[in-house]
Amino acid sequence: NAGVTQTPKFQVLKTGQSMTLQCAQDMNHNSMYWYRQDPGMGLRLIYYSASEGTTDKGEVPNGYNVSRLNKREFSLRLESAAPSQTSVYFCASSVADAYEQYFGPGTRLTVT
Amino acid sequence: AQTVTQSQPEMSVQEAETVTLSCTYDTSENNYYLFWYKQPPSRQMILVIRQEAYKQQNATENRFSVNFQKAAKSFSLKISDSQLGDTAMYFCAFMKPPGGANSKLTFGKGITLSVRP
Numbered sequence: 001n002a003g004v005t006q007t008p009k010f011q012v013l014k015t016g017q018s019m020t021l022q023c024a025q026d027m028n029h030n031s032m033y034w035y036r037q038d039p040g041m042g043l044r045l046i047y048y049s050a051s052e053g054t055t056d057k058g059e060v061p062n063g064y065n066v067s068r069l070n071k072r073e074f075s076l077r078l079e080s081a082a083p084s085q086t087s088v089y090f091c092a093s094s095v096a097d098a099y100e101q102y103f104g105p106g107t108r109l110t111v112t
Numbered sequence: 113a114q115t116v117t118q119s120q121p122e123m124s125v126q127e128a129e130t131v132t133l134s135c136t137y138d139t140s141e142n143n144y145y146l147f148w149y150k151q152p153p154s155r156q157m158i159l160v161i162r163q164e165a166y167k168q169q170n171a172t173e174n175r176f177s178v179n180f181q182k183a184a185k186s187f188s189l190k191i192s193d194s195q196l197g198d199t200a201m202y203f204c205a206f207m208k209p210p211g212g213a214n215s216k217l218t219f220g221k222g223i224t225l226s227v228r229p
Contacts, residue, residue, distance in 0.1 A: 031215055040121075042203055042219035043157075050215065058216065090157065099145045099210045101217060103157035 002026055004104035006091050012110045013081045021076040021107050023091030030096035032074035034058075034066060036087040037106070043090060049074055051096065081111045114139045114206045118220035125194045126228050132179075133189045133223050135204030141165075145207045146180065146187045147217070152200040160202070163187065191225075199227045 007022045025032065030051045035043040035058075045058030047066040055066050063085060065077045074093075078085055088108050092101040115138045125131035137146070148160040163171045163180045170178050175195075179188045191198055204220040 033216070035217075040221055042116075042118075042221045043217070044219070045216050048216060088155065092157075094210070094215060096210075096215075098215075099147075099162060099207060100159060101215075106155045
Protein backbone atom coordinates (compact mmCIF):
# COMPACT_ATOMS: atom_id res chain seq x y z
CA ASN A 1 0.00 0.00 0.00
CA ALA A 2 1.99 2.97 -1.29
CA GLY A 3 -0.66 5.65 -0.56
CA VAL A 4 -0.27 8.65 -2.87
CA THR A 5 2.70 8.62 -5.24
CA GLN A 6 3.98 11.44 -7.42
CA THR A 7 6.46 11.49 -10.26
CA PRO A 8 8.90 13.02 -10.77
CA LYS A 9 10.27 14.21 -7.42
CA PHE A 10 12.32 16.99 -9.01
CA GLN A 11 12.20 18.66 -12.41
CA VAL A 12 13.88 21.61 -14.08
CA LEU A 13 12.22 23.12 -17.14
CA LYS A 14 13.05 25.96 -19.47
CA THR A 15 10.46 28.65 -20.07
CA GLY A 16 8.00 27.50 -22.70
CA GLN A 17 8.56 23.78 -22.24
CA SER A 18 5.70 21.50 -21.32
CA MET A 19 5.45 18.65 -18.88
CA THR A 20 2.99 16.48 -17.02
CA LEU A 21 3.13 15.74 -13.32
CA GLN A 22 1.78 12.33 -12.48
CA CYS A 23 -0.17 11.33 -9.38
CA ALA A 24 -1.60 7.96 -8.42
CA GLN A 25 -3.30 6.61 -5.32
CA ASP A 26 -4.01 3.03 -4.34
CA MET A 27 -6.53 3.70 -1.57
CA ASN A 28 -9.63 3.58 -3.80
CA HIS A 29 -10.33 7.24 -3.06
CA ASN A 30 -12.93 9.10 -5.07
CA SER A 31 -11.53 12.63 -4.75
CA MET A 32 -8.13 13.94 -5.81
CA TYR A 33 -6.48 17.36 -5.63
CA TRP A 34 -3.52 19.33 -6.90
CA TYR A 35 -1.98 22.04 -4.70
CA ARG A 36 1.03 24.26 -5.14
CA GLN A 37 3.20 25.50 -2.27
CA ASP A 38 5.14 28.72 -2.53
CA PRO A 39 7.26 30.35 0.17
CA GLY A 40 5.12 32.52 2.42
CA MET A 41 1.91 31.47 0.64
CA GLY A 42 0.94 28.15 2.15
CA LEU A 43 -0.68 25.59 -0.11
CA ARG A 44 -3.15 26.74 -2.74
CA LEU A 45 -5.56 24.55 -4.66
CA ILE A 46 -5.00 24.39 -8.42
CA TYR A 47 -7.58 21.83 -9.54
CA TYR A 48 -9.55 19.06 -7.98
CA SER A 49 -11.57 16.07 -9.05
CA ALA A 50 -14.46 15.21 -6.77
CA SER A 51 -15.01 11.90 -8.55
CA GLU A 52 -13.86 10.00 -11.60
CA GLY A 53 -14.86 11.86 -14.73
CA THR A 54 -15.15 15.30 -13.14
CA THR A 55 -12.63 18.09 -12.66
CA ASP A 56 -13.01 21.64 -11.39
CA LYS A 57 -10.87 24.71 -10.99
CA GLY A 58 -9.47 25.71 -7.65
CA GLU A 59 -7.95 28.97 -6.52
CA VAL A 60 -5.04 29.23 -8.99
CA PRO A 61 -5.86 27.24 -12.19
CA ASN A 62 -4.33 29.55 -14.81
CA GLY A 63 -1.56 27.92 -16.82
CA TYR A 64 -2.55 24.37 -15.86
CA ASN A 65 -4.71 21.57 -17.18
CA VAL A 66 -5.67 18.33 -15.49
CA SER A 67 -6.84 14.88 -16.47
CA ARG A 68 -8.56 12.36 -14.25
CA LEU A 69 -7.40 9.37 -16.22
CA ASN A 70 -9.22 6.84 -14.05
CA LYS A 71 -10.07 6.48 -10.40
CA ARG A 72 -6.40 6.02 -9.44
CA GLU A 73 -4.67 8.67 -11.50
CA PHE A 74 -4.87 12.46 -11.69
CA SER A 75 -2.31 14.29 -13.79
CA LEU A 76 -1.37 17.98 -13.93
CA ARG A 77 -0.07 19.45 -17.17
CA LEU A 78 1.88 22.63 -17.77
CA GLU A 79 1.52 23.43 -21.49
CA SER A 80 4.01 26.29 -21.59
CA ALA A 81 5.96 26.61 -18.37
CA ALA A 82 6.68 30.04 -16.90
CA PRO A 83 9.07 31.06 -14.09
CA SER A 84 5.99 31.94 -11.98
CA GLN A 85 5.17 28.22 -11.94
CA THR A 86 8.34 27.44 -10.02
CA SER A 87 6.89 25.77 -6.94
CA VAL A 88 6.42 22.55 -5.02
CA TYR A 89 3.39 20.63 -6.24
CA PHE A 90 1.41 18.30 -4.03
CA CYS A 91 -1.22 15.78 -5.00
CA ALA A 92 -3.72 14.61 -2.42
CA SER A 93 -6.66 12.23 -2.28
CA SER A 94 -9.61 11.55 -0.02
CA VAL A 95 -12.64 9.36 0.34
CA ALA A 96 -15.74 11.18 -0.89
CA ASP A 97 -17.46 13.03 1.94
CA ALA A 98 -14.49 12.52 4.24
CA TYR A 99 -12.43 15.28 5.80
CA GLU A 100 -8.97 13.71 5.76
CA GLN A 101 -6.78 14.23 2.73
CA TYR A 102 -3.71 12.10 2.14
CA PHE A 103 -0.80 13.89 0.53
CA GLY A 104 1.90 12.66 -1.81
CA PRO A 105 5.59 13.51 -1.26
CA GLY A 106 5.52 16.49 -3.63
CA THR A 107 7.34 17.48 -6.82
CA ARG A 108 9.80 20.37 -6.76
CA LEU A 109 9.59 22.14 -10.12
CA THR A 110 11.97 24.88 -11.21
CA VAL A 111 11.32 26.87 -14.39
CA THR A 112 14.29 28.88 -15.64
CA ALA B 113 -14.76 32.75 0.53
CA GLN B 114 -12.85 31.51 3.53
CA THR B 115 -9.55 32.93 4.69
CA VAL B 116 -7.03 31.53 7.16
CA THR B 117 -4.46 33.78 8.81
CA GLN B 118 -1.28 32.75 10.57
CA SER B 119 0.40 35.97 11.54
CA GLN B 120 3.55 34.56 13.19
CA PRO B 121 6.06 33.46 10.53
CA GLU B 122 8.48 31.83 12.97
CA MET B 123 8.65 30.61 16.54
CA SER B 124 11.25 28.90 18.65
CA VAL B 125 10.88 26.80 21.80
CA GLN B 126 13.19 24.97 24.16
CA GLU B 127 12.94 21.21 24.18
CA ALA B 128 10.45 19.92 26.80
CA GLU B 129 8.65 23.27 27.02
CA THR B 130 5.21 24.21 25.75
CA VAL B 131 4.48 26.36 22.72
CA THR B 132 1.27 27.74 21.23
CA LEU B 133 0.80 28.47 17.54
CA SER B 134 -1.92 30.92 16.58
CA CYS B 135 -4.45 30.82 13.77
CA THR B 136 -7.52 32.90 12.96
CA TYR B 137 -9.99 32.36 10.17
CA ASP B 138 -12.92 34.04 8.55
CA THR B 139 -16.03 32.32 7.27
CA SER B 140 -19.77 32.80 7.09
CA GLU B 141 -20.33 29.06 7.49
CA ASN B 142 -21.69 27.67 10.74
CA ASN B 143 -20.42 24.16 10.29
CA TYR B 144 -16.89 23.40 9.17
CA TYR B 145 -13.66 21.61 10.02
CA LEU B 146 -10.34 23.04 11.13
CA PHE B 147 -6.99 21.30 10.91
CA TRP B 148 -3.37 21.62 11.82
CA TYR B 149 -0.90 20.03 9.41
CA LYS B 150 2.80 19.49 10.07
CA GLN B 151 5.40 19.64 7.31
CA PRO B 152 8.86 18.46 8.45
CA PRO B 153 11.96 18.98 6.33
CA SER B 154 11.05 15.79 4.44
CA ARG B 155 8.24 17.89 2.89
CA GLN B 156 5.56 15.29 3.72
CA MET B 157 2.26 16.81 4.86
CA ILE B 158 1.07 15.15 8.07
CA LEU B 159 -2.31 15.71 9.70
CA VAL B 160 -1.74 16.59 13.37
CA ILE B 161 -5.21 17.29 14.68
CA ARG B 162 -8.70 18.27 13.54
CA GLN B 163 -11.63 20.07 15.13
CA GLU B 164 -15.26 19.97 14.08
CA ALA B 165 -16.92 23.34 14.56
CA TYR B 166 -20.09 21.83 16.00
CA LYS B 167 -18.12 20.24 18.85
CA GLN B 168 -17.52 22.46 21.86
CA GLN B 169 -14.88 20.21 23.32
CA ASN B 170 -11.34 21.00 22.21
CA ALA B 171 -9.58 18.22 20.33
CA THR B 172 -6.54 16.51 21.84
CA GLU B 173 -4.03 14.10 20.32
CA ASN B 174 -1.31 13.07 22.77
CA ARG B 175 0.95 16.13 23.23
CA PHE B 176 -1.08 18.23 20.79
CA SER B 177 -4.23 20.09 21.77
CA VAL B 178 -6.22 22.96 20.36
CA ASN B 179 -7.97 25.98 21.79
CA PHE B 180 -11.00 26.49 19.56
CA GLN B 181 -12.88 29.74 20.07
CA LYS B 182 -15.72 29.71 17.55
CA ALA B 183 -17.09 33.17 18.28
CA ALA B 184 -13.63 34.69 18.00
CA LYS B 185 -12.81 32.51 14.97
CA SER B 186 -9.59 31.47 16.60
CA PHE B 187 -7.93 28.05 16.45
CA SER B 188 -4.57 27.74 18.23
CA LEU B 189 -2.38 24.67 18.56
CA LYS B 190 -0.60 23.87 21.81
CA ILE B 191 2.36 21.51 21.75
CA SER B 192 3.35 20.23 25.18
CA ASP B 193 6.72 18.70 26.10
CA SER B 194 8.21 19.86 22.79
CA GLN B 195 10.54 17.40 21.10
CA LEU B 196 13.25 17.91 18.49
CA GLY B 197 11.10 15.99 16.03
CA ASP B 198 8.44 18.70 16.31
CA THR B 199 10.70 21.03 14.32
CA ALA B 200 8.66 21.68 11.18
CA MET B 201 6.39 24.09 9.39
CA TYR B 202 2.84 24.03 10.72
CA PHE B 203 -0.19 24.95 8.65
CA CYS B 204 -3.66 25.80 9.85
CA ALA B 205 -6.38 24.80 7.38
CA PHE B 206 -10.15 25.13 6.91
CA MET B 207 -12.69 22.91 5.17
CA LYS B 208 -16.43 23.13 4.75
CA PRO B 209 -18.28 19.90 5.61
CA PRO B 210 -16.76 17.48 3.09
CA GLY B 211 -18.69 16.38 0.07
CA GLY B 212 -18.20 17.08 -3.62
CA ALA B 213 -16.93 20.58 -4.25
CA ASN B 214 -16.75 21.34 -0.52
CA SER B 215 -13.90 18.95 0.12
CA LYS B 216 -11.22 21.55 -0.47
CA LEU B 217 -8.68 22.75 2.05
CA THR B 218 -7.89 26.42 2.51
CA PHE B 219 -4.49 26.84 4.12
CA GLY B 220 -2.82 29.58 6.09
CA LYS B 221 0.68 30.69 5.15
CA GLY B 222 2.29 28.51 7.77
CA ILE B 223 4.62 29.02 10.72
CA THR B 224 8.12 27.63 11.06
CA LEU B 225 8.67 26.09 14.48
CA SER B 226 12.18 25.36 15.71
CA VAL B 227 12.74 23.24 18.82
CA ARG B 228 16.07 24.00 20.49
CA PRO B 229 17.98 21.24 22.31
